[in-house]
Amino acid sequence: MMPAWHLAWRSLVNRRLTVALTLVSVALSVALLLGVERLRHDARAGFAQTISGTDLVVGARSGPVQLLLYSVFHIGNPTNNISWQSVERIAGNPQVEWLVPISLGDSHRGFRVVGTTAGYFEHFRFGRERRLAFADGRAFSGVFETVVGAEVAARFGYRVGEPIVVSHGSGAGVSFAEHADKPFTVVGVLSRTGTPVDRSVLVSLEAIEAIHLDWQGGAPIPGLAIAPEQVRKFDLTPKAVTAALVGLKSRVAVFQVQRFVNTLPDEPLLAVLPGATLQELWGLIGMAEKALLAISALVVLVGLAGLVAVVVAGLGERRRELAILRSLGASPRQIFLLLALEGLLLSLLGSLFGIALLYGAGAIAGPWLEARYGLPVGLGWPSAFEWALLGAVLAAGLLASLVPALRAYRYSLADGMTIRI
């Protein structure tokens, strides 16, 4: 079938402009389809990598997904707190190896302030059991010391020794209630993790207590001002925290400890397994993901419809060419093949350009996406599912090419060698 290949290629080269425009539309749609799939996959991977090594997440009783989202991913707001007594009781359970409390509610220029203990730096794991590392400095030890995540440091150019002020509430950027009277000093900057930790400002639980000493009900108490140097005279043991990450001595005991937490008599609490809860989350957002994928699949169909339109529109003018090929001994089958090959070549090239476009865009926009939204965009080899998607695009392209091919086949049977204009 050598003549068909040669002719199809030459014919496409000859119609460069139309072909290029068609290729752009196919390439864009393929890039969109693969891009959506890749973002979906990478977002999942990013989520799944955010927490590891933690056996249970404990919080006030609400939905497991909600608890996981606000405690680990800093998405949404906690409904209630855990009393410090309960935290101590859980920590005292013989199965519990470590417990890291987390206290949320304040922010710094749009980034969440996380009150925790030094144990956070020791026990928090992300990805494949990776520990937090310091790019610079050390963990906090004093009350008004803070450690900032990589993204926070990069955004504002923070270095060790920099003074920062924390705001009340988790407002995005502008807050009217600042804890300006008690500034913090940056003592450490964490290395990048690709998790919400990058966008956190970490302080001690005592610091959270200290900045709220002269506050009540979410506002400063009028006429009361406690200077930073005086805070140590007060008991800075927290009365409540937002959530706690729990590590067990043996994972076998996880359901036993979960039941222990869920049935604590004094307070309605909830303990969730991070992995299982993530699965639940995928179930929730799976529908939206499928809808997104379906829409991009439709865009591919639109691109292929454009391809068919271009090839079919050109066909009327090419009836003369088909008649000449017939006279040279081309069979109607070869004519069919010629047109099918043109369509297939177009969708193949379109897909290749689409992939190139995706990787180009990924290389350019990837760092920005990661910095801005914490979405790590992988530029790895296409996954099995992406190959399957590409295969589906090519199959659809081949099917679409059958439309002009069948038309040309019918023309060549009807016209024979009669040259029609």
Add this chain to the structure above:
Amino acid sequence: MTAPAAIALDQVSFRWPGADASCLEIDRFELADGERLFLHGPSGSGKSTLLSLVGGVLEPQRGSVTVHGQPLAALAAGARDRFRADRIGFIFQLFNLIPYLSARDNILLPCRFSPVRRERLREAGTTPEEEALRLASHLDLDPSLLRRSAAELSVGQQQRVAAARALIGRPALVIADEPTSALDADRQRAFLDLLLAECSAASAALLFVSHDVRLAERFDRVVALAAINRVAAEGMP
């Protein structure tokens, strides 16, 4: 034993699908091997239909079409296409070339469709590329023209490229359908000279179809389509 006729039509009747009456009814028509025949007929007299029958693109409802001793009806559609590719070179009235190929690629096109033509060239000790160059120079085409795309050539040049394409690989039969009607008188004569000379050199039979009787004197035999086609004879007073 003499060589079989290049074309032999016997009791052929053809009717287009959906048409009321036959368009072509020829009791007997023959083109001898190596013969150069001028087939004369006004447009609409069934010339194109006749050529399609000989090319095996159309099948008669009745009768037999035999090309070089091979009854076309005995061949399946695909085999007829290959047979045409191997044995017959066509030249049309106008716009003979595939516009997106160079003149050279247009000339080489039959060799792509027909392994038999390639084989004949190999046996003759040449290659399709060399033969294309040789034919082009015989047909008065400058080698530099061959690299140009078909659309850039003048009409006269295009027709000569078409002639080279019809002749490459030595088909035993060349069918030309009004190939000179787009040319002016001087160029008509020049083109005809070249075509006749090349057909003789290749000892190919030539079926030259035209409405212009002024060209007829150069041929071995002149046949009026109206004389052999009973439909045209009855239909046109």
